[in-house]
Each structure stands twice: as C-alpha cells, then as structure tokens.
Amino acid sequence: MEYNPNKREIVLNKEASNLDKFALDFTKIVEKYTDYVIISGYVSILLGRSRITEDIDMFIKKISKEVFFQLYDELQASGFWCLNAENEDDVFSYLRDGLAIRFSRKDMPVPNFEVKFPKDFLDEEGLEEFITVILPEGKLKISSLERNIAFKRYFLMSDKDEEDALHIEELFKDKLDYNKVNKIRKFIETVRRHG
Amino acid sequence: MADKKIADRRVFLKPGKDNKEERINFVKFWVQYIKSHSDKEWSKQQNFLINSVIKN
Numbered sequence: 001m002e003y004n005p006n007k008r009e010i011v012l013n014k015e016a017s018n019l020d021k022f023a024l025d026f027t028k029i030v031e032k033y034t035d036y037v038i039i040s041g042y043v044s045i046l047l048g049r050s051r052i053t054e055d056i057d058m059f060i061k062k063i064s065k066e067v068f069f070q071l072y073d074e075l076q077a078s079g080f081w082c083l084n085a086e087n088e089d090d091v092f093s094y095l096r097d098g099l100a101i102r103f104s105r106k107d108m109p110v111p112n113f114e115v116k117f118p119k120d121f122l123d124e125e126g127l128e129e130f131i132t133v134i135l136p137e138g139k140l141k142i143s144s145l146e147r148n149i150a151f152k153r154y155f156l157m158s159d160k161d162e163e164d165a166l167h168i169e170e171l172f173k174d175k176l177d178y179n180k181v182n183k184i185r186k187f188i189e190t191v192r193r194h195g
Numbered sequence: 196m197a198d199k200k201i202a203d204r205r206v207f208l209k210p211g212k213d214n215k216e217e218r219i220n221f222v223k224f225w226v227q228y229i230k231s232h233s234d235k236e237w238s239k240q241q242n243f244l245i246n247s248v249i250k251n
Contacts, residue, residue, distance in 0.1 A: 001234055014238035017245040048229045049222075050241055052248050111249055159215065163222050170226040 001047070003131075005175050008144075010047070010133045019111055020046065023056055024138045026103065026113050029078055033071040035061040036141060037130045040151070043142045044164035046133060047171060051160075054110045055102065059127055062117050068092050081106050122187055146177055150184035204231045 002011045016024070023042065030036050038046075042056040063071070072088050075081075082091050083102040094101050098119055104112035118124045130141040142148075145168050152165035169176065206227040211217030229237045 001229070013234040015235055015242060017238070017242045018249040018251045019245050021251065022249070045241075045245075048225070048237060048241060050225050050244060052245050108250075159218070163218060166219060166222050167226060170223055171229065 001171070003145075003172055003175055005177075008129075008131045010131060012047070012133055012135055014048075014135065016135060016137050019052070019056075020135065021137070022105070022111055023113075023140055024135070025078070026056075026075075026080065027058075027140060028138065029074050029080075030058075030060060030071065030115075031141075032074070033067055034063045035127055037127045037143050038140060039126060039143045039148070040156075041160075041164060043148050044167050046140065046142065047168060049164060049167045055112050055114045057114045057116075059116055059118050059123055061127055065089075065092050065096075068095070075103060079106050080104065083109055083112060120191060122184075122191055144180070145172055145175075146180040147184055149176070150181050150188060154185045155188045206231060 001014075003009075004011075014020075019042070023038070023046070027036060027038075036058050038056060038058050040057040041051075041053045045051060045053060069088050069092070072082070072091060080103045083104060084094055085091050091101055095115070095117055098117065100114045100116045102112045102114050104110065116123075118127060126143045126147055129144050129147070131144055133140045133142055149165045149168055152161040206224060208224040209220045211220045228240075
C-alpha cells in the first residue's frame with residue numbers, strides 16, 4: 001500500500017473483497033452523474049482494517065431532481081434498488097430534506113450504500129479534498145485520512161470509531177498532517193457540538 | 196527456507212490488561228502485519244472475514 005499525500009493517491013494492490021466489488025460497481029454509476037466521496041467505517045476497511053460493515057457511507061454533490069432521476073434509473077437498470085422507497089420523487093425528497101437514502105443490490109439489503117447530500121461546509125469540504133484509492137479493479141474516492149481520524153475520534157467516538165482512527169493513524173503515521181486533524185477537530189467542536 | 200522467511204516477518208501481539216487494551220493492541224498488531232506483508236497476502240486474510248458474511 002503506497003500513499004502519496006501530494007498526489008492524494010493511495011495505490012492498493014489488494015484482492016478485492018465482495019464489499020469492495022459492491023463499492024466499485026455502485027460508484028462507477030454514481031460518478032457518471034455527480035461527485036462523491038466515501039466516508040467513515042468503510043474507509044478503514046478498504047485500507048485493511050479487520051472488521052466488516054453492513055453499510056458504506058457516501059456524500060454526493062447536490063444535483064437537480066432531473067439528474068437524480070437519470071442516476072436512479074441507471075442504478076435500477078444495473079440491479080440496485082432503494083431500501084427507503086421505490087417512487088423516484090419520494091426517494092429524491094428524502095435526499096433533498098437532508099435524510100440518508102440507502103441502496104443495495106436487489107433483494108439483498110446487506111451490504112448497502114448510505115447516500116447523503118452534504119449538510120454544511122464540513123461535509124462540502126470533505127467532497128472537495130478526497131483521496132483516490134487505486135485498486136487493480138478500479139478507483140474509489142475517499143475522504144482525507146485526517147478528516148476520517150478527526151470525525152472518528154472527536155465526533156463519533158465509539159470504541160469501534162476509535163479503533164478505526166487508530167488503524168489509519170498507525171498505518172500512515174509519518175504522512176499525516178496533524179495540524180489538519182486539529183483544525184477539523186476545532187470545526188467539529190464548533191459546528192457540530194455547539195450548533 | 197520458507198519457514199525462516201515467515202519467522203523473519205513475524206510480528207507479536209502484546210496481551211492487553213482488559214478488553215479495550217486487547218482490542219487496541221490487536222489493531223496495532225494487524226497494522227504491523229499489513230506493513231510486513233504484501234497487499235495480496237493481507238487482503239486474503241481480510242477477505243476470509245468479509246466474504247464469509249457478504250456474498251457476491
């Protein structure tokens with residue numbers, strides 16, 4: 001595994017798991033219609049953490065209803081369905097109202113993608129400063145390592161989140177920018193904890 | 196020869212005083228395993244776990 005912070009790239013010659021294949025299949029469609037970034041637990045798992053998850057969290061850049069309908073049609077045609085509703089107006093209204101919508105392969109609710117529009121500048125920033133993970137089967141965009149550590153350690157804060165943060169930290173400790181971690185920590189404490 | 200190669204790359208897990216420390220030590224141990232093995236090797240281990248639960 002090679003991380004180049006300047007190029008914001010990680011080259012990973014791993015054998016893709018079924019979860020990785022699910023992520024690659026889904027994002028190949030999403031990226032035709034909008035920008036995306038994968039956040040939270042799956043980032044650690046993609047980078048080797050020895051645990052599983054039932055869902056993969058993702059922000060997508062805000063898109064119009066018309067573009068969303070095109071995305072939704074292609075997802076359905078490619079064997080994905082939405083766990084929250086079938087009608088495309090209903091699905092889009094959840095998203096527009098700041099709620100997460102979930103997609104899985106048809107009739108297989110696990111694993112699923114949890115898709116959200118960004119709700120504040122912290123989320124928007126996450127979309128902008130992604131890292132590209134280059135796998136033999138394709139590419140995935142994940143939020144920055146510093147952002148993952150900060151959110152896991154100072155916002156989510158469960159034992160599992162602390163271990164996810166530690167995994168990334170131990171793996172890339174010489175290449176992390178701790179000024180950035182602290183900056184994001186301060187934003188989290190201001191924006192999220194105190195409204 | 197192959198056994199020596201494996202022994203050279205071997206990392207050890209420090210036992211924890213409680214469950215929390217045990218888990219943290221395992222995270223550190225596993226990262227050392229990742230660093231001392233090729234992506235193909237460690238991902239095979241990881242995939243035993245993931246693919247046993249998530250079917251293609």
